[in-house]
Amino acid sequence: MFDPKSIDHIADRIANAIPPGLSNFKDDMDKNVHALLQSALSKLDLVSREEFEVQKAVLAKTRSRLEELEKRVADLEKRILQD
Structure with missing residues (x-):
């Protein structure tokens, strides 16, 4: 509100x-x-500023985790192709 x-x-x-x-x-x-x-x-x-900031933090954390997982998948794909 x-x-x-x-x-x-x-x-x-x-x-x-x-x-x-x-x-x-x-x-x-x-x-x-x-x-x-x-x-x-x-x-x-x-939404309130507080709700917005909470969701912004959740999104940033999710984005960071997604980037980590994308890197791991890329590393795994690279290893599979090298074998």
Whole structure:
């Protein structure tokens, strides 16, 4: 799920972009933007940064292991062809 702090940050940035003459709409705009972002982001299939980093580490380990196994297979094939 998307980090609520990030949604708050985005909503704050949008609310702060409202011209000073419309400051009376700022609170309503902030709430509406926050709700809109929360709704839109909840429909997306997102993972947390932590989940992403875990999967990235798993992929790196798997890639390393695959490279080791490919080298071993190549060495074995080389030995078979030499015999």
